[in-house]
Amino acid sequence: MRDLFEQEEEGLSIPIVPGAVLLRGFANDIAQQLLGDLERVLASSPWRHMTTPGGFRMSVAMTNCGTLGWVSDRTGYRYDRVDPASGEPWPAMPATFLQLAAQAAAAAGFDRFVPDACLVNRYEAGARLSLHQDRDERDYAQPIVSASLGLPATFLFGGIRRADKSRRLSLAHGDVVVWGGPARLSHHGILPLKEGEHPLTGRCRINLTFRKAG
DNA sequence: AAGTACCC
């Protein structure tokens, strides 16, 4: 019953596990500015489907902004200063992105969060991200901030061990999840996106994931 | 490896 109650809360901090919190609707007021800034990022570094080290095409389309961008190809996962598609540095992180990330982190108890990487994910119907850990960053003392825009999705949030039981959380437009400290290496993922239409993003979900990678 | 296939 507690879960049903939580699903209906708005504008509140909802604890998930120690070190992880869902900030319901935290990005609502700034969502249109974020999406406008994203258009300028995409003009330099457009969407692309990366390849896993196993050689499979990821269903989620991605790009990055900030001094470091997350990249996957046949050689592995890494952060790189350069967009491999353009040969140029990733676009600068927009001020609105930095502000959202810092304010969300602070609201979750992580002060002075200054991300140097923003991975942008676009989910269309059927796109998914299987359960994984964010472990390519240098300093696990730095939290992860993940903002949802557009269509809703089911977020899986598990434990440190892959076999730990995962919780399912419905994430809606404007929701922000922050995890760090004891939850920093929690497994997480997104179930296949359902079809739908959102007034601001159309038939997709956009996710902004902020990290201090370097 | 953030993926798939296949097995139990």
Add this chain to the structure above:
DNA sequence: GCGT
């Protein structure tokens, strides 16, 4: 649905 889980592990490999």
